[in-house]
Amino acid sequence: MNQNEPPVSRGFKSKRPTSVKTRLPPGQYLTTDFPVLSAGPTPDIRAAEWKLGLQLGGSILGSWTWEEFEALPQTTIKTDIHCVTKWTKLDTTWQGVTFDDLLKAVGLQEPPEGFVMAHCDGGYTTNVPVADLIAGQGMIATRCEGLPIAPSHGGPARLLVAHLYFWKSAKWLRRLRFMAKDEPGFWESRGYHNYGNPWREQRYDGD
Amino acid sequence: MMVTDAHASPHKIEWQLGRVQAVVAETDRVKSIILEPMSWLGHWPGQHVDIRLTADDGYQAERSYSIASPPEDKLLTITVERVKEGEVSPYLLDELRVGDHLEFRGPIGRYFVWTRSLRGPICLIAGGAGITPLMSMLRHRERSLDRIPAYLIYSARSLPDVIYRDELDGMADRDKGLRLVYALTREQPRDWPGHRGRVDETLLANNCFPREQNPTFYVCGPTGFVEGISSMLVTMGYEPLSIKTERFGPSGG
Numbered sequence: 001m002n003q004n005e006p007p008v009s010r011g012f013k014s015k016r017p018t019s020v021k022t023r024l025p026p027g028q029y030l031t032t033d034f035p036v037l038s039a040g041p042t043p044d045i046r047a048a049e050w051k052l053g054l055q056l057g058g059s060i061l062g063s064w065t066w067e068e069f070e071a072l073p074q075t076t077i078k079t080d081i082h083c084v085t086k087w088t089k090l091d092t093t094w095q096g097v098t099f100d101d102l103l104k105a106v107g108l109q110e111p112p113e114g115f116v117m118a119h120c121d122g123g124y125t126t127n128v129p130v131a132d133l134i135a136g137q138g139m140i141a142t143r144c145e146g147l148p149i150a151p152s153h154g155g156p157a158r159l160l161v162a163h164l165y166f167w168k169s170a171k172w173l174r175r176l177r178f179m180a181k182d183e184p185g186f187w188e189s190r191g192y193h194n195y196g197n198p199w200r201e202q203r204y205d206g207d
Numbered sequence: 208m209m210v211t212d213a214h215a216s217p218h219k220i221e222w223q224l225g226r227v228q229a230v231v232a233e234t235d236r237v238k239s240i241i242l243e244p245m246s247w248l249g250h251w252p253g254q255h256v257d258i259r260l261t262a263d264d265g266y267q268a269e270r271s272y273s274i275a276s277p278p279e280d281k282l283l284t285i286t287v288e289r290v291k292e293g294e295v296s297p298y299l300l301d302e303l304r305v306g307d308h309l310e311f312r313g314p315i316g317r318y319f320v321w322t323r324s325l326r327g328p329i330c331l332i333a334g335g336a337g338i339t340p341l342m343s344m345l346r347h348r349e350r351s352l353d354r355i356p357a358y359l360i361y362s363a364r365s366l367p368d369v370i371y372r373d374e375l376d377g378m379a380d381r382d383k384g385l386r387l388v389y390a391l392t393r394e395q396p397r398d399w400p401g402h403r404g405r406v407d408e409t410l411l412a413n414n415c416f417p418r419e420q421n422p423t424f425y426v427c428g429p430t431g432f433v434e435g436i437s438s439m440l441v442t443m444g445y446e447p448l449s450i451k452t453e454r455f456g457p458s459g460g
Contacts, residue, residue, distance in 0.1 A: 006261045011302040014266035027269035036430045041437035190317035206219030
């Protein structure tokens with residue numbers, strides 16, 4: 001079998017219109033609903049008890065209650081999202097606070113170099129390079145399609161890094177921790193790719 | 208958890224061709240496809256494979272399917288449910304024949320897994336085709352000498368929709384360590400002695416190991432089913448980290 005050319009599956013025909021194909025990363029299919037993927041139960045998080053922290057080494061650079069977080073500058077973005085389980089959803093709209101604005105809020109002109117570990121309720125973690133969060137690429141989202149994010153989709157607040165597979169957009173976000181050295185998060189230490197670029201189909205280790 | 212925290216392998220999980228050895232009709236809407244891999248180093252029950260189809264114009268579609276066979280088998284079984292308007296499942300159910308070659312890679316996933324080295328007791332809760340990865344666990348369990356105590360609660364629309372029914376009934380008959388409970392949501396035989404309707408808190412309370420025994424839960428099924436069951440279990444006082452979930456989106460393939 002030629003490694004570069006996968007064999008044609010006898011009798012398999014593409015049903016996808018070409019216009020959509022160009023927006024689908026390899027191996028992805030289009031969905032119009034919004035499937036839920038999580039490793040465990042959906043936690044019950046009340047906004048009144050919610051807090052977000054930004055941490056560098058042993059020190060907390062900033063922390064926000066729900067009210068304080070809502071008072072930060074708000075940004076709305078429209079983007080496609082790609083889940084490693086193969087669905088892609090086009091033109092989703094998110095509102096929240098960009099990573100850039102979060103850094104400004106704690107008085108950082110330049111972000112620390114390296115990586116960020118996102119820590120979530122329920123113990124979930126995921127690692128993202130700082131370079132993938134700045135310049136408008138990363139956001140802590142609190143609304144989807146104009147509505148508060150449903151608990152099963154990560155509400156009250158989730159990370160949004162839409163150019164990477166969606167497991168990087170951690171649900172139920174509570175803390176962002178800068179790390180000089182990269183460390184794998186939950187799925188990254190369980191066989192999934194460390195970076196997760198959908199356009200290069202980096203689903204699993206070694207892809 | 209030794210298994211799930213195993214060190215990441217740096218090797219790419221390569222695509223390979225599996226020869227279709229058999230296709231077994233399980234229900235009206237479900238078939239099992241039995242594949243002979245070119246090379247296979249084994250898997251953990253609960254893991255899945257990715258299937259890739261390629262059209263003659265180069266277009267490719269991929270989907271994930273849980274492995275239903277136990278690691279002890281040389282052949283790999285995946286069980287496929289028809290998704291209306293789907294792209295991949297109608298092909299696998301209607302077009303694929305014995306002797307065809309199917310491109311796939313795996314095994315994938317290191318969280319929703321159980322092997323007997325993880326011990327128990329285990330509570331398996333399946334909705335519809337969500338039985339597939341749990342079946343791999345039960346088949347694996349059955350092949351071991353120490354039958355770790357297990358409960359299976361299996362929700363299906365009707366008795367004819369129960370996948371692997373004969374095999375499950377046989378397992379439960381032979382083995383006192385396994386309790387099997389069906390919940391039939393839409394249609395029940397007139398003399399049905401079992402649960403009618405959806406899985407509820409009473410059914411769970413009567414058929415789950417008590418908290419003191421620290422059971423691990425594996426819940427697999429459609430999103431709404433998994434959301435409902437897992438939040439009931441949390442309400443009942445079970446530790447959220449002991450509840451492992453796998454959801455099938457409504458829009459699979």
